Amino acid sequence: MSGSLFVQHLFNAVTLGSLYGLIAIGYTMVYGILRLINFAHGEVFMLGAYFVFFGISLFHLPWGVAVIGSIAVSSLCGIFVDRIAYKPLRSAPRISALISAIGVSFLIQNLAIVIFGGIPRPVARPDWLVQVMKVGEVRIIPLAIVVPLVTLALVLGLLWIVYRTKPGLAMRAISKDIETTRLMGVSVNKIIAFTFGLGSALAAASGIMWALRYPQIQPFMGLVPGLKAFIAAVFGGIGSIQGAVIGGMLLGLIEIMAVAFFPQLSGYRDAFAFVLLIIILLLKPTGLMGEKLEDKI
Amino acid sequence: MNNRSRDLALNSLALAALAAFLYWAHTSFDGYKIQILNLIAVNAILALSLNLIYGFTGMFSLGHAGFMALGAYTSAILILPSAQKQMMWIIEPLIWPLSVMNAPFFVAVLAGGLVAAFFALLIAIPVLRLGGDYLGIATLGFSEIIRVVLTNLNFITNGALGIKGIPSYANLWWNYGWLLLTTFFIVRLINSNFGNVLKAIRDDEIAAKNMGINTFFYRVLSFTIGAFFAGVGGALLGSLVTTIDPMMFRFVLTFNILMITVTGGLGSISGSIIGSVVITVLLEWLRIVESPMTIGSFAIPGIPGMRMVIFSLALILIILFRREGIMGMRELSWDMLFSRGSRARNHDEEGEDRR
Numbered sequence: 001m002s003g004s005l006f007v008q009h010l011f012n013a014v015t016l017g018s019l020y021g022l023i024a025i026g027y028t029m030v031y032g033i034l035r036l037i038n039f040a041h042g043e044v045f046m047l048g049a050y051f052v053f054f055g056i057s058l059f060h061l062p063w064g065v066a067v068i069g070s071i072a073v074s075s076l077c078g079i080f081v082d083r084i085a086y087k088p089l090r091s092a093p094r095i096s097a098l099i100s101a102i103g104v105s106f107l108i109q110n111l112a113i114v115i116f117g118g119i120p121r122p123v124a125r126p127d128w129l130v131q132v133m134k135v136g137e138v139r140i141i142p143l144a145i146v147v148p149l150v151t152l153a154l155v156l157g158l159l160w161i162v163y164r165t166k167p168g169l170a171m172r173a174i175s176k177d178i179e180t181t182r183l184m185g186v187s188v189n190k191i192i193a194f195t196f197g198l199g200s201a202l203a204a205a206s207g208i209m210w211a212l213r214y215p216q217i218q219p220f221m222g223l224v225p226g227l228k229a230f231i232a233a234v235f236g237g238i239g240s241i242q243g244a245v246i247g248g249m250l251l252g253l254i255e256i257m258a259v260a261f262f263p264q265l266s267g268y269r270d271a272f273a274f275v276l277l278i279i280i281l282l283l284k285p286t287g288l289m290g291e292k293l294e295d296k297i
Numbered sequence: 298m299n300n301r302s303r304d305l306a307l308n309s310l311a312l313a314a315l316a317a318f319l320y321w322a323h324t325s326f327d328g329y330k331i332q333i334l335n336l337i338a339v340n341a342i343l344a345l346s347l348n349l350i351y352g353f354t355g356m357f358s359l360g361h362a363g364f365m366a367l368g369a370y371t372s373a374i375l376i377l378p379s380a381q382k383q384m385m386w387i388i389e390p391l392i393w394p395l396s397v398m399n400a401p402f403f404v405a406v407l408a409g410g411l412v413a414a415f416f417a418l419l420i421a422i423p424v425l426r427l428g429g430d431y432l433g434i435a436t437l438g439f440s441e442i443i444r445v446v447l448t449n450l451n452f453i454t455n456g457a458l459g460i461k462g463i464p465s466y467a468n469l470w471w472n473y474g475w476l477l478l479t480t481f482f483i484v485r486l487i488n489s490n491f492g493n494v495l496k497a498i499r500d501d502e503i504a505a506k507n508m509g510i511n512t513f514f515y516r517v518l519s520f521t522i523g524a525f526f527a528g529v530g531g532a533l534l535g536s537l538v539t540t541i542d543p544m545m546f547r548f549v550l551t552f553n554i555l556m557i558t559v560t561g562g563l564g565s566i567s568g569s570i571i572g573s574v575v576i577t578v579l580l581e582w583l584r585i586v587e588s589p590m591t592i593g594s595f596a597i598p599g600i601p602g603m604r605m606v607i608f609s610l611a612l613i614l615i616i617l618f619r620r621e622g623i624m625g626m627r628e629l630s631w632d633m634l635f636s637r638g639s640r641a642r643n644h645d646e647e648g649e650d651r652r
Contacts (some may be wrong), residue, residue: 037430088617095357099559100429100616106552106609113602219602223548227441230434271445274438281435282423 001260004137006236009260015213017252018151023156023229024244025200032175032239033195035094039101040081040204040231042074042226043108048074048204049211050116053123063126070234070294078200079193080110085190107222112219119217123211147209154202155245162241167194176238228273235280237290239272246288251276304631316409319469331469332537333581338472340534341573344557345566346526349483353492353561354519355499356425357433360417361554363440365565366447366546367416368409368528368533373463374398375405380463386526388458389451402466404476406532413528416443416522421517428502440551448543459542460535467536476570479526480504483597484566486522495519499564549605551599555578556612560622568624575623583607 001009025066030038035058051070062232085104089097129143162168170191173181182188205244210225211217228251236247251273259266322334331451344360350358359468374382382391390396400408411548421500424435446455454460497505506512535541553576561572584602615622627633 035430037434055518085613092620094429094618096620098357099555100613102552102555103609103612103616106549107603107613109610110602110609112598112604114606118601226439227434232440234431234434267449268445271442274442277438278420278423278435281427281431285427285431294314 002137004139006260007138009256011138011140013253013256014249015144015147015252016256018227019248019253020152020207020212020232021245021248022151022209023225024199024203024233024248025241026203027156027230028233028236028238028241028244029171029195029199031191031233033129033178034086034090034097036086036097037101037227037230038086039098039163040085040104040108040195040227041078042100042222042224044078044081044200044222045076045111045203045210046112046217046222047108047122048075048207049217049221050112051204052208052278053121053211055126061258067208070208071201073206074207075197075201078196078203082193082196083205085103087192097170104147109223110221116219118219120216123215123217123281125212125215129212134250143209143212144206146230147213150205150209151245154205155241156203158198161198168193169205171195181218224270231273231277234277234287237287240287243287300632303498305632307380315473319473323469325475328496333469333577335472335537336581337573337577338469338476339467339537340554340557340577341476341570342526342533342618343554343560344569344573345479345483346523346530347554347558348493348561348563348566348569349486349526350520350523350556351552352565353391353499354495355502356516356520357429358436358520358523359433359548359551359555360420360440361435362546362548362550363436363443364524364527365415365534365550366440366443366541366543367413368531369405369407369541369546370460371412371528371644372402372405372409373460373535373541374453374500374530375400375408375488376402376464376466377460378464385462386452386455386461388456392452395473402536404473406529407415409606410453410525411529412498414525415529417521417524419452420516421520425513425516425520435547435608437551440461446542454543457543459545460542461520461540463536463539463541465536465539467533472533472537475529479529480566480570483526487566491515491518493526513633528562536629556608559612560615561629562622562624562626564626565622565624565628567629568622571623579611580604580608585624 014071014286023041026041026044029037030041051073052066054068056063072125078293081104085100086097089100125143129146132143164172170181171194172184173184173186174188174191178188190201207222211219229248232247233244233250234244234247235250236243254276255269255272258272259269299318321332322331326334335487343365347358347361352354360535373399374391377385379397379399382396402405420436420439422441423434448457487495494505494515497508497510499571500510500516531546557572557576558569559572560576561570586599586603587601588599
């Protein structure tokens with residue numbers, strides 16, 4: 001493989017990895033606090049993409065407004081899902097909440113079919129994002145630089161919220177010990193809603209950039225990236241934001257590079273993540289950066 | 298007459314009633330209704346097998362679609378005539394021993410179950426060390442891996458084209474026969490000491506371990522037996538719908554089975570059977586909302602996707618407001634029916650517990 005081709009693959013991998021990483025953050029934050037796999041997270045990703053493109057094509061909003069609006073509405077959707085489907089089950093067995101989450105995931109997918117239609121829609125992309133640039137021998141589109149930069153900015157912003165603000169402090173406290181945090185006078189439910197909002201906003205941002213990178217949207221587009229991003233979160237160590245980003249990046253690298261070096265494996269691409277999951281769970285269930293979760297007796 | 302012989306007599310009577318009902322259905326029902334009856338039996342087998350894994354042993358498995366796929370492909374390859382196999386595999390010919398192998402339907406279904414059980418055993422040993430939601434995701438991952446592999450192994454599965462024209466041996470007699478066999482086997486299993494161990498693991502694995510139970514062994518065994526019946530269900534389903542392809546075994550199939558098991562009641566055998574009747578009929582009935590209709594002079598176009606909207610909403614409502622499902626952990630038994638006064642029930646021939 002020539003050097004320039006390798007660099008092109010590397011850009012693809014970092015783009016894909018950024019998108020996985022952004023979704024994975026939402027999984028890891030919710031799991032860190034509630035020990036719940038938010039199965040509907042991939043659907044928020046899908047909604048984010050749809051909201052932008054309907055905002056532009058139906059309401060003729062400018063790009064910036066559509067993006068901000070979509071992220072805002074998507075995070076409200078995330079909060080709403082928590083309020084309706086998870087909050088009543090806080091004291092129920094954990095698997096009940098997971099089944100509810102699976103139900104919500106199917107519900108949103110099929111609502112999207114009813115409302116938006118099941119046919120895949122092409123996405124019109126702004127020209128400046130997709131004009132091919134040549135840097136030496138390497139041919140890339142600006143999007144391949146924009147996506148990682150936006151991701152970096154979002155992750156830095158999130159880390160600032162989590163480590164430098166009061167709500168962030170409360171989030172970290174809840175993930176250590178929810179009952180004690182409640183006794184300290186933190187209104188736990190508000191912080192949980194805030195967490196869902198943050199995670200959903202990042203998923204929506206990822207969905208929008210996904211639709212720009214792979215310019216087609218359809219109601220099932222969130223399912224597979226969502227599952228893979230959860231695997232990335234487990235890979236990085238569930239509960240750790242940095243871990244989720246690193247896990248996402250590594251998963252993106254593995255998917256792109258394995259197919260680049262072994263083209264005969266391209267049919268198996270969607271299986272890599274799951275094989276990886278089974279290997280991690282066997283060798284290091286806590287992931288790369290995760291803390292050990294003890295079962296309380 | 299003591300209870301035991303009374304139950305035996307009543308069970309035989311119920312079986313005879315079921316046989317008479319099936320004969321009547323076989324001769325006078327139209328094809329669509331017979332298909333629904335068949336689906337009820339197959340779904341009940343699948344729900345029972347998931348109930349054994351999740352409801353009785355407490356292992357949250359989302360791998361049913363994968364096991365069903367293994368069963369369906371195995372039995373389809375075994376019952377297809379060799380000449381048909383030669384014509385159908387157009388991407389790559391079917392590899393040698395499989396291309397000439399043939400088996401009677403019963404053996405083919407059994408083989409489907411065994412292949413599913415074999416793969417379940419293979420993955421059980423690594424995966425069942427996990428618990429709770431991680432196990433769910435790992436088994437879901439396994440099911441997806443199976444689907445990807447089936448799409449790519451053209452020389453065994455005919456790839457994305459799938460297998461068409463599978464002989465439709467799976468009639469009412471076969472399906473209900475297998476359902477009776479499954480029910481009988483699982484009831485005996487659950488009421489044996491083995492079943493007590495499974496329930497102990499479900500209720501408190503650490504306590505069970507402290508009692509000196511090798512919980513891992515029992516979990517693996519329960520998972521493998523469950524997968525066997527999932528494979529059987531898949532094999533019957535393949536012969537029932539006569540066409541299988543990898544897209545058929547997506548996650549939504551597992552979701553439907555999970556829905557039946559949860560609706561019927563986790564840890565209730567009669568619940569799984571009742572749940573299967575309710576959900577299968579509901580799913581068919583809900584097709585109405587997706588087909589165009591006219592009420593008076595208004596023409597309402599069909600709304601694709603509406604069926605699954607209502608269906609998933611129903612699951613959420615059940616989990617939120619009636620987590621124990623229809624039956625909870627209770628069983629329908631003759632004692633219960635008699636103590637409540639012999640209320641006539643519509644579906645008692647499918648519903649009662651054959652102890």
